[in-house]
Amino acid sequence: YINNQRYLDFEEITTYIKELAANHPNKVRLHNIGFTHQKRNMTVVQLSNCFECKYKAVWVDAGIHAREWIAPATALFALSQLAENETSTAEMREHQDWFILPVANPDGYEFTHKKDRMWRKTRSNTSVPGCYGADPNRNFDFHWNEIGASSNPCSETYAGRKAFSEIEALNIRNFLYANKERFKLYISYHAYGNFLLYPWGYTADNPDDWKLLRSVAEKVNAAMVQAGSQEYTIGSSTQVLYPAAGGSDDWAKGVAGIPLSYTIELPGFDFGFQLPPSYIDQVARQSFEGLRVFAAEAKKVT
Numbered sequence: 001y002i003n004n005q006r007y008l009d010f011e012e013i014t015t016y017i018k019e020l021a022a023n024h025p026n027k028v029r030l031h032n033i034g035f036t037h038q039k040r041n042m043t044v045v046q047l048s049n050c051f052e053c054k055y056k057a058v059w060v061d062a063g064i065h066a067r068e069w070i071a072p073a074t075a076l077f078a079l080s081q082l083a084e085n086e087t088s089t090a091e092m093r094e095h096q097d098w099f100i101l102p103v104a105n106p107d108g109y110e111f112t113h114k115k116d117r118m119w120r121k122t123r124s125n126t127s128v129p130g131c132y133g134a135d136p137n138r139n140f141d142f143h144w145n146e147i148g149a150s151s152n153p154c155s156e157t158y159a160g161r162k163a164f165s166e167i168e169a170l171n172i173r174n175f176l177y178a179n180k181e182r183f184k185l186y187i188s189y190h191a192y193g194n195f196l197l198y199p200w201g202y203t204a205d206n207p208d209d210w211k212l213l214r215s216v217a218e219k220v221n222a223a224m225v226q227a228g229s230q231e232y233t234i235g236s237s238t239q240v241l242y243p244a245a246g247g248s249d250d251w252a253k254g255v256a257g258i259p260l261s262y263t264i265e266l267p268g269f270d271f272g273f274q275l276p277p278s279y280i281d282q283v284a285r286q287s288f289e290g291l292r293v294f295a296a297e298a299k300k301v302t
């Protein structure tokens with residue numbers, strides 16, 4: 001079991017998910033979706049009751065931004081529950097697969113553990129010596145670099161040299177696109193600020209089905225509050241946060257056609273990105289109650 005007592009580094013997370021797959025071969029499968037710039041493996045954990053059945057599926061990623069440590073911790077707890085807590089998760093796994101990528105930006109995540117706690121981007125080379133990486137959440141090919149992103153390689157929101165210049169974003173794109181008919185729900189865990197965001201980030205206009213996106217988020221928020229969480233602010237990325245194009249959530253809905261797509265900004269309390277490890281357990285557990293509701297709502301989508 002994951003005990004939520006501290007933040008694991010990339011190697012520890014990798015070791016844990018390999019053990020999980022080895023211990024539960026009939027429930028857990030690993031998919032290497034590609035390598036990072038620094039040749040780390042990007043591993044998606046699939047949880048399924050029946051691999052041949054090809055059920056509809058939920059996607060969860062975390063850690064697109066390196067310093068948002070509570071996000072990978074929350075995703076890791078979710079996958080450990082789904083794999084090991086049979087009774088509590090039976091309904092979530094019934095006729096539904098889960099694909100969870102707990103560390104979407106491994107090079108950046110390692111960098112925040114070893115060198116610079118506040119690193120956000122990837123670690124690729126740019127045209128400017130001394131400036132590294134692009135923002136993977138500005139690098140997806142949907143209204144790329146139109147708004148809320150930068151063309152300056154030294155910026156924290158650098159969109160990249162072109163859409164999908166970052167191998168990490170491209171690997172996610174390729175896996176999602178290859179399986180797009182299966183996914184009804186896309187979730188990306190970020191931090192911080194307690195937001196349940198739906199598209200779009202590239203425009204202030206609402207998607208056609210924004211009422212469904214909002215009502216699902218309201219149910220998810222209610223479940224998390226019931227579990228002891230502070231309230232989440234619900235709305236479109238542009239309307240409640242800021243405009244920012246090239247995000248994974250916009251791409252998931254706008255290009256892959258995944259109907260329910262959300263970015264979840266987990267709480268930072270008074271600590272921002274540097275949330276003390278003593279908070280992991282409550283955030284992970286409250287978020288998991290939200291995931292339960294998300295999963296039930298995703299099953300209703302045809």
Ligand code: 0X9
Pocket residue numbers: 065068137190191192197200201202237238241242243244245246247248249250263265
């Ligand atoms: O700016 C972001 O990428 C996200 N916030 S964060 O503080 N974690 O960096 C929000 C992304 C919301 N979605 C889109 N703008 N598409």
Ligand code: ZN
Pocket residue numbers: 064065068190191
């Ligand atoms: Zn983020």
